[in-house]
Amino acid sequence: MTIDISSINGQELEGKKILLCVTGSVSSMESPRIARELIKHGADVIPVLSHSASKLIGPELLHWATGNETITSLTGKMEHVKLANGDLDSVDLILVAPCTSNAIGKLAQGISDDTISTICTVALGSNVTILIAPGMHEPMFENPILQNNISLLKKNGVRFVSPIFEHNKAKMASFDDIFKEILNELFVQDLSGKNILITAGPTIEKIDPIRIITNKSSGKTGLYLANEAKRRGANVTLIYGEGTETPPISIRTLRVSSFQELFDVTTSELSNNNYDFYFASAAPSDFRIVRPFDDKISSRSKSSLNLELESYPKIINSIKQISPSTKLIAFKALYGNDSDSVSHAISEIFDDSNADFIIVNDVSRNDAGFSSDYNELTMFTRDDSFNFAYASKKKLSKSIIDQILKILN
Missing domain, CATH: 3.40.50.1950 (Flavin prenyltransferase-like)
Structure with a gap:
């Protein structure tokens, strides 16, 4: 071949x-x-x-x-x-x-x-x-x-x-x-005619023109979801951050770098189009640098550096406000899987965002999550939860969509 x-x-x-x-x-x-x-x-x-x-x-x-x-x-x-x-x-x-x-x-x-x-x-x-x-x-x-x-x-x-x-x-x-x-x-065309907006990959926050703060997200899960939705007949738009993967040419892709760009593009897409589903699989920055440097910081003149960070609002909390009928699939990366911490995080997301589904994974594992081709996930609705056993992200993307459509139908 x-x-x-x-x-x-x-x-x-x-x-x-x-x-x-x-x-x-x-x-x-x-x-x-x-x-x-x-x-x-x-x-x-x-x-x-x-x-x-x-x-x-x-x-x-x-x-x-x-x-x-x-x-x-x-x-x-x-x-x-x-x-x-x-x-x-x-x-x-x-x-x-x-x-x-x-x-x-x-x-x-x-x-x-x-x-x-x-x-x-x-x-x-x-x-x-x-x-x-x-x-x-x-x-x-x-x-x-x-x-x-x-x-x-x-x-x-x-x-x-x-x-x-x-x-x-x-x-x-x-x-x-x-x-x-x-x-x-x-392939079963069970998403034919559906409009799906997917976010994927990390965003970056600039310390100075050459230094950044970011996270280890690769964007793989979002890209696999986009491909799976596309093959099932959906009209897919991908908002892609600074991930390590190359998005497919066949899928409409909007590139972003910063949290603000991700927020602005998401808001514009939801305001000007009718999306049936929004998969929030991107890993946007949680904090912004209050006073980024305009010029490159000289490491010779500074022996230490203090940065003031300020939290960003959660993008998923605005999705239903902009487009109430869009099904919101939120993703939550947790470090560790303590049941009380998971329960608290899930309740908070449901209350704040009114999400329809929340998908959780443990990023503390070396064999799954960020940068890996494999993962283990749990999907939550307000009434139930569904475990997806350890598998490739490609296989999991199919399982996620299968389960969502099964619940909705």
Whole structure:
């Protein structure tokens, strides 16, 4: 698999294996780009090239594009069974892009006389999702026999991405349309149409132009939540502080540095948009420096330095005031997990912010929390609590959204 571009645009397809079947349409010239775009969203793409398509683009090009050997014929390795049997080593989805009228006809009539038709035949019998992106001239696409074949395939569970009709051609759908359909097939779209605002990462407070006060937050949890919400169909906006992770290009991201910037951007977003959920997973500074220095402090001229700090207000306390209908998911980092301290902190947050959910983690642990890829969490409502066992932050992000939607529904 191509490593250097993997997930640079998002993590929606991480862990998913997609078989990209390319048939002999002139649109096959777009197939290497489609493969690369899927990889940029985390997918492992395995290319399959028909004999006709190999006259237009070569197997080495697809090998380069995906990092995987291009399948051009079936061998004793039983590629058609291994890749499309619906078992653990099977692909998650077969994308035929572009797909010719001939290939659609073969699949509809159960003909298995080449690599792609044989693989798809096995997939149909194994309940592996097949997504077809037709590409041909418009009169060919409008042929009633082809339309009957498409209807027959749809009745048997095959999915189609509608072509783009332009200049007497039924051009293969855009990558954005194909990508959207892939997400629809691979993930439950239970956040479709929902607007979600997520904050992530730490903020900084300047002591002087080069020295700062901050915390150890990486922003990973917020980014994983953003990716999970995105793959489930949500419209996601991420407000990202000075975290160590790179936010995905596919998610609208607003960068901030200071507490004041985080507060101002949050207020603006909630005032000017209708957000269904607000995930307050950022780690903003609790204190501001009363009198920061305009120039760099000389360490040679000062043997000691006293800084006066003043507490900031809690941003989460203003969320419901600005947008009462927005569901507020507050996050609380505690040092230690003494039950009395947890209970007191939770009660205080519910009373002050009117949060709908509060998620707590213990940042005193070396194996979890700040800067780690793992965590252990407890979610509180006013009436109940739910423990999330030690797991990767990616897995926890899914569990958090699953539990919230379960409670709300």
